[in-house]
Amino acid sequence: MEKQQLVDFIRNHVSSSEENLKRITEEFEEVRFAKNDYFLTEGKVCNYYLFLEEGFMRSFTIDIEGNEVTTYFHSNNKVVFDVSSFFSKTPATENIQALTESVGYLISHEKLNLLFHSMPEFREFGRAMLVKEFSAFKQRTLALINKSAEERYSNLIQSNKEIFQYAQLRYIASFLGITDTSLSRIRKSFSEK
Amino acid sequence: MEKQQLVDFIRNHVSSSEENLKRITEEFEEVRFAKNDYFLTEGKVCNYYLFLEEGFMRSFTIDIEGNEVTTYFHSNNKVVFDVSSFFSKTPATENIQALTESVGYLISHEKLNLLFHSMPEFREFGRAMLVKEFSAFKQRTLALINKSAEERYSNLIQSNKEIFQYAQLRYIASFLGITDTSLSRIRKSFSEK
C-alpha cells in the first residue's frame, strides 16, 4: 500500500482513528531527491515538513570561518525539517542535503495547520516531533561537554551504524565536534583494539 | 498592577485581546523560592510551567561520573521548565535550582492545556517558547563544536553578564564545557589584556 511507512509512523505518535490517519496522510505528496540534492538551503524559509521514507540526509551550516558543520543526520522513517525556520517562517540557517537517492512525503506548513485545526489530537504529533528533536539536541550538547571524542565516536557507531555507511567521514567528524584528522586517528586506534 | 511583567511577556509573543490576556494570566499563581531552593528535581515530573519574574536560576544534571553539569541559566522575565518532562510527562533528567531569592508565576500542565483549548491563538505562545529554547540549544551546540573555550567565555560575558553576577564560577565552567581550572585561567588571561 501507498505511504504505509508514513501511516505507521504517525499512528505510533498519535491516537487518531484510521479514517483520520487516512485524511492526514492523503495530504502528503511524494517527493524524490537525487544524491546530493538539497531539500533546504540556507536563507530560504523551510515551508515543508518532510517524512523521509527511503534514503539518508544531513543538515549542515557554514560557520564564520567558512567550514561546514554537520548538525544532524536524518535516516529513513523520520521527519526532516528546520524547526526554527518552519515554525517562525524565518530564513533557515542550515542546509539539508540528500546523501543518497531519497524518497519521502511532503506537507506544507499551511496544510499541516489545517490538519491541526480539524483534528486536535493530531496536534500532539507536531509537539511530539518537536520535543523529540529537542531532547536529542540536549543529549548531544551534554555529550559534547562531558564525553571525550573517542566516547562520542564509540556511541555513535553503536547507535547509528548506518551513518558510517552513507556519510563521508569529514561530515561525521564535524558532527562529532572534531577534525577529520582526529577522527581518522580515533578510528585507527579503534581498529587496533 | 499585579503580574505586569507576565502580561507584557505574553503580549509580546501572541496576539490576544487584552481580555484574553487577563484570562490567561489569572490562571498563574505566584510562587517564591529562597536561595538554593529547587523548582524541579531529577526524577520528578515537571508539571508546572514557571514564569520567572524576579531572580535567577540554573538547570543542571548529574553525569555518570557524578559531576554536576549546568545546562542552562534562567534570568528574569523568561519561562522556566523542563521541555521533555513537561510535555511527555516523564521523569525529569535535570534539576532546576534558584540561585537567588526568586519570585515567579506558575501554571499547571492541565490549566495550560485548558487555555490552549479555549484560546487557540494562545497555542502560538506554547510553540514559540519551545522553538525559542530549541534555537538557543542549537546555537550552543554549534558553539561547543566550532568555538574555543575562550571565545565561548567571551561571548557569554558579553551577552549574559548577569550570569557572572549570580552564578558561581564552577557552574559557569560546566555550562561552557570546561573545568573550573580552565575557566580560571581564561579569566586571568582576559584580565591581563
Next chain:
DNA sequence: ATCATTTCTTGCCATTTGACAAGTGACGTT
C-alpha cells in the same frame, strides 16, 4: 584505462585543556 579531483590517512609539532595538588581568600558560625 587514464587522469584529475576529492577524500582519507599519517607524521610532526603546537596549542588547548584536563588532572591533581597545594595554596589563598572569602564567608559564615560560634
Next chain:
DNA sequence: AACGTCACTTGTCAAATGGCAAGAAATGAT
C-alpha cells in the same frame, strides 16, 4: 577573633586535539 568550609587560583605535568603538509586511496570524468 578563631575555626572550618567552600570557592577560586595557580603550578606542574600529561593527555587530547588541532594545524599543516605530504602521501595514499577512492571516486568520478573522459
